[in-house]
Amino acid sequence: xxxxxxxxxxxxIVPLNIGGWDVSFTNASLYMLLAVVxxxxxxxxxxxxxxxxxxxxxxxxxxxxxxxxxxxxxxIGKEGMKxxxxxxxxxxxxxxxxxxxxxxxxxxxxxxxxxxxxxxxxVFLSVLVIGFAKNGLHFLKxxxxxxxxxxxxxxxxxxxxxxxxxxxxxxSVRLFANMLAGHITLKVFGGFVVMLLxxxxxxxxxxxxxxxxxxxxxxxxxxxxLQAYVFTMLTCMYLNDALHPGH
Amino acid sequence: xxxxxxxxxxxxxEMTPEERARFEGRIADLxxxxxxxxxxxxxxxxxxxxxxxxxRGMAYGMRMAAELVAAVIVGGIIGWGLxxxxxxxxxxxxLFFLLGFAAGILNVVRAYERMQREFAxxxxxxxGHRVPDDDD
Numbered sequence: 001x002x003x004x005x006x007x008x009x010x011x012x013i014v015p016l017n018i019g020g021w022d023v024s025f026t027n028a029s030l031y032m033l034l035a036v037v038x039x040x041x042x043x044x045x046x047x048x049x050x051x052x053x054x055x056x057x058x059x060x061x062x063x064x065x066x067x068x069x070x071x072x073x074x075x076i077g078k079e080g081m082k083x084x085x086x087x088x089x090x091x092x093x094x095x096x097x098x099x100x101x102x103x104x105x106x107x108x109x110x111x112x113x114x115x116x117x118x119x120x121x122x123v124f125l126s127v128l129v130i131g132f133a134k135n136g137l138h139f140l141k142x143x144x145x146x147x148x149x150x151x152x153x154x155x156x157x158x159x160x161x162x163x164x165x166x167x168x169x170x171x172s173v174r175l176f177a178n179m180l181a182g183h184i185t186l187k188v189f190g191g192f193v194v195m196l197l198x199x200x201x202x203x204x205x206x207x208x209x210x211x212x213x214x215x216x217x218x219x220x221x222x223x224x225x226l227q228a229y230v231f232t233m234l235t236c237m238y239l240n241d242a243l244h245p246g247h
Numbered sequence: 248x249x250x251x252x253x254x255x256x257x258x259x260x261e262m263t264p265e266e267r268a269r270f271e272g273r274i275a276d277l278x279x280x281x282x283x284x285x286x287x288x289x290x291x292x293x294x295x296x297x298x299x300x301x302x303r304g305m306a307y308g309m310r311m312a313a314e315l316v317a318a319v320i321v322g323g324i325i326g327w328g329l330x331x332x333x334x335x336x337x338x339x340x341x342l343f344f345l346l347g348f349a350a351g352i353l354n355v356v357r358a359y360e361r362m363q364r365e366f367a368x369x370x371x372x373x374x375g376h377r378v379p380d381d382d383d
Contacts, residue, residue: 155346162322162343163350170317170354174310224308237361 004187008111008180028115031107033126039177064092068232075236076243083239090119091232098179102217108183109211110227113176115149120172123235142245171234178227184218189213263350307362314354 014025046061054062068088072080094110101108109115131139143160144153192209198203261268328345330336 007296159346159350160354161351162325162347163318165325166314166318166321166347166350166354169321170310170313173317174313177313178309226303230306230310
């Protein structure tokens with residue numbers, strides 16, 4: 001049976017070593033670079049015409065702009081648009097790498113927790129910096145819910161702090177686990193087809209896992225998009241907490 | 248410049264009764280066809296919405312699980328770290344594990360509230376359909 005984990009192997013393409021740190025250019029770096037280059041290329045071509053009546057490409061670019069802008073406006077409000085470049089880059093990067101990962105044989109960057117944890121950590125740090133920069137010590141009101149009796153306040157505050165610290169964990173694990181599980185399932189079902197085909201008369205059963213693989217591929221496309229959406233949505237919500245602490 | 252004989256005595260462009268009947272028949276046919284296409288399209292849209300809701304439901308389910316587990320893990324790690332620093336093994340670990348569980352429940356409740364709000368916005372507050380019960 002083909003190893004379903006093999007697709008997540010990282011191998012060095014250009015070995016690099018700077019000051020004792022292994023900073024080799026790997027297949028993960030390649031796919032991240034590819035996603036960035038394709039995104040920049042796409043938006044450059046799509047927005048080149050700047051037509052009043054958009055072409056197909058331009059309307060795709062406009063729809064993706066509106067999609068993220070709506071998310072920001074609905075969860076933060078108008079001042080949320082200040083963070084549009086950050087949120088839009090996050091969304092497009094995750095979306096592009098997930099979609100690249102759907103190409104058979106391609107590498108799925110978000111299936112490595114170090115990647116999603118870095119993104120979630122970036123969001124977490126931004127929330128802290130923005131929160132303290134905008135509200136000063138009032139930001140700490142986020143941990144002190146109003147209307148709680150004084151004698152349980154320390155306990156509630158402690159729970160709120162843990163809840164706050166758990167955000168980057170759930171934020172990163174969700175994206176990582178979805179992409180990892182989805183791609184393993186795809187590979188396992190694909191492996192069933194191959195195994196059945198190579199087992200004599202049981203080959204007649206091969207279309208069943210094949211049909212499942214096709215259905216799962218469609219589902220996986222949906223998940224790829226939804227997870228990029230959920231990640232971005234949560235980023236908006238966390239940014240909202242940074243701007244308006246105190247529920 | 249001689250008019251065709253059947254047009255005599257009428258305004259130009261006016262229809263004979265037979266023509267009018269045929270025309271109305273065609274309009275009725277067209278109306279039927281349009282109605283069928285519309286019904287099909289509504290059914291398709293409904294199926295799409297259903298699939299989308301299912302996908303969203305799965306995403307929400309995963310999210311709830313992640314929210315709960317993440318808080319328990321973070322609580323456990325904090326407690327373990329404090330134990331390690333203060334040498335109070337295993338008491339702070341146990342305490343923070345429980346606090347982490349409480350934080351996890353809090354996360355899930357908050358995520359659920361947000362989900363309800365989002366859902367209400369999308370569907371205009373009509374969640375599910377009304378079923379008559381004994382009180383009716």
